[in-house]
Amino acid sequence: MLATTLSPTRRTRLTVGAVDSATYLAAGDLYGGRSFLQNPSWAQVKPDWRPELLAWRDADDEIVGTALVLYRSAPGLRRYFAYLPEGPDIDWTEPSLNRWLGPLIEHLVAAGAFAVRIGPPPALRRWKAATLKAAAGPSLRIGDVLPDLVEPVGSSVSDRLRSLGWARCGEDGSGGDAQPRFVFQVPLRSLDELLTGMNSEWQRNLKKSVRSGIETRIGAEGDLSTFYQLLQVTEQRNGFRLGRSLSYYQRQYRALNAEAPGRMRLYLSSYEGEVLAAHTMNVVGRVWYQTGASASHRRDVRPSHALQWRMMQDAFKHGAAYYDMRGVSDCLDPSRREYGLLRWKLGTGGEVVETLGEWELTLPGLVNQTLHHAMRRYRAH
Numbered sequence: 001m002l003a004t005t006l007s008p009t010r011r012t013r014l015t016v017g018a019v020d021s022a023t024y025l026a027a028g029d030l031y032g033g034r035s036f037l038q039n040p041s042w043a044q045v046k047p048d049w050r051p052e053l054l055a056w057r058d059a060d061d062e063i064v065g066t067a068l069v070l071y072r073s074a075p076g077l078r079r080y081f082a083y084l085p086e087g088p089d090i091d092w093t094e095p096s097l098n099r100w101l102g103p104l105i106e107h108l109v110a111a112g113a114f115a116v117r118i119g120p121p122p123a124l125r126r127w128k129a130a131t132l133k134a135a136a137g138p139s140l141r142i143g144d145v146l147p148d149l150v151e152p153v154g155s156s157v158s159d160r161l162r163s164l165g166w167a168r169c170g171e172d173g174s175g176g177d178a179q180p181r182f183v184f185q186v187p188l189r190s191l192d193e194l195l196t197g198m199n200s201e202w203q204r205n206l207k208k209s210v211r212s213g214i215e216t217r218i219g220a221e222g223d224l225s226t227f228y229q230l231l232q233v234t235e236q237r238n239g240f241r242l243g244r245s246l247s248y249y250q251r252q253y254r255a256l257n258a259e260a261p262g263r264m265r266l267y268l269s270s271y272e273g274e275v276l277a278a279h280t281m282n283v284v285g286r287v288w289y290q291t292g293a294s295a296s297h298r299r300d301v302r303p304s305h306a307l308q309w310r311m312m313q314d315a316f317k318h319g320a321a322y323y324d325m326r327g328v329s330d331c332l333d334p335s336r337r338e339y340g341l342l343r344w345k346l347g348t349g350g351e352v353v354e355t356l357g358e359w360e361l362t363l364p365g366l367v368n369q370t371l372h373h374a375m376r377r378y379r380a381h
Contacts, residue, residue: 012059016103019055019063025259027055027063029285033121035086036256036284037179038068041263042085044255045248046070049083054107056090056100065090065100071113074371081375082113086179092122093153097160105363114368115375117169117360119179120161124154125354129199129346132332136339140332142182142352154356161359169358180327181357184342186350188316188323197349202305209306212271216310219266219278224249227266227278230293237296239337249280249291256282267311269303276303279311287315288324308348328352 021040036042043051049070056065067088071080090100108116125147135145158168169177188194195203219227228246235241256264262283269277277294281287289311294304315323325345329338342352362372 012099014064014099014103015057016054016107017057019053019066021053023063024053024055024066024068027066030063030065030089031091031121032285034066034089034285035119035121036263036282036286036288037085037119038066038087038089039256039259039263039284040068041255041259043068043070045252047251048072050080052111054088054104056103067104069108071111074114074375077371078112079367079371080111080113082108082111082116083178084116084118086119086121088118089121092120092157097157098164101164105361109363109365113363114365115360115362115372117178117358118166119177119358120157120356122154122157122356123151123353124158124356125150127352129349129351132342132352133346136332136334136343138333138335142330142332142354145332147354148351158356164361166359166361168356169360177358179355179358181355182328182330183353183355184325184328184345184348184350185353186312186323186325186348188312188320191313191316194312194316194349199347199349202347202349205302205305206309208300209269209302209309212301214269214271214276214301214303214306216267216269216307219268221250221253221266223266223268223275223278224253226268226275227280227293230275230278230295231291233296234293238341242291260284265314267307269307269310271298271301271303274298276301277307279304279307281311281315283315283318285320286322286324287318287320288326290326312348322350325350 024040040053043049049072052069052071054067054069055063058064065088067084070083070085072083073080088104094100105116126149127142127145128148131148132142132145186194225246228249253264253266265281265283267279267281268275276298277292279292280290282290292304312323328342328345331338331342333339362369
């Protein structure tokens with residue numbers, strides 16, 4: 001079923017309907033911000049969700065927007081919670097967002113959804129590494145520090161979503177974000193600028209890894225077991241648990257690389273023949289460092305620094321504008337453990353970016369309100 005809307009200002013009709021994977025991929029990254037979570041292959045990584053690929057078409061039947069929607073059913077009912085991770089891929093600069101979101105909502109209602117969560121790609125605020133390092137102190141959060149840049153598009157989108165009845169996750173009982181709200185990005189203007197932009201500690205550690213004879217390489221699927229063993233060591237050492245199995249990473253590796261060879265890459269660094277660090281990277285136009293793991297011994301030879309430098313170099317060769325190191329905590333308290341990872345990333349000289357976060361909307365209908373309220377209460381406990 002197609003849902004339609006007509007803009008009173010631009011009088012250009014948009015429709016939303018399902019498309020196949022080939023059509024979706026052929027449309028490409030329309031606005032330069034499509035996440036790897038919005039590619040068809042990501043649906044295969046999440047087998048507990050039912051996927052649907054959607055496309056917006058204009059009056060000339062040209063595809064002007066895309067979205068991967070993941071549906072999860074309410075227990076015992078044929079009603080669904082719809083989730084668009086880090087999407088949709090639409091023109092977020094459009095003054096009338098309802099021109100885009102209106103047809104989407106109509107389509108989701110027809111599909112039996114009772115609520116929807118989206119992750120708009122525009123950035124909201126940015127902080128340079130130097131700004132946050134200088135501001136760090138007891139009990140401080142990133143939001144306590146004046147940003148170096150407030151993104152006008154992100155600010156406008158936030159206001160317009162609120163005016164349309166959307167709630168930012170974490171507010172109004174809508175639960176927290178599933179994807180990181182704060183991410184770390186390293187600009188890739190040139191390799192020389194990248195290297196000189198790193199702090200003295202990072203530069204020393206890179207030199208130490210070279211002197212130590214650390215070797216880096218791109219691995220294969222068979223190396224995922226080594227990566228996973230190191231990940232378990234890392235989780236125990238750092239006191240966190242991602243909750244992902246080896247089969248999860250194997251499924252992701254197969255799905256993404258079946259869609260396009262090299263879409264998910266596994267990098268390994270070795271010292272005297274022993275793998276000491278293994279990191280994963282996703283390449284979909286843009287480049288993301290996703291998960292890192294390292295041994296607890298021989299950290300003095302800096303295997304992770306060597307590996308990140310290799311991955312940044314490859315991202316630059318790929319033509320990426322920046323190297324996305326994914327999520328960071330908003331904690332600026334040096335006495336807390338979570339600040340350690342942020343401090344490590346700050347050393348690269350990049351910047352922390354606050355995204356718009358995730359937003360939820362209860363779809364029209366009294367039953368939908370009841371189901372969404374029940375789901376929120378369940379998540380709160």
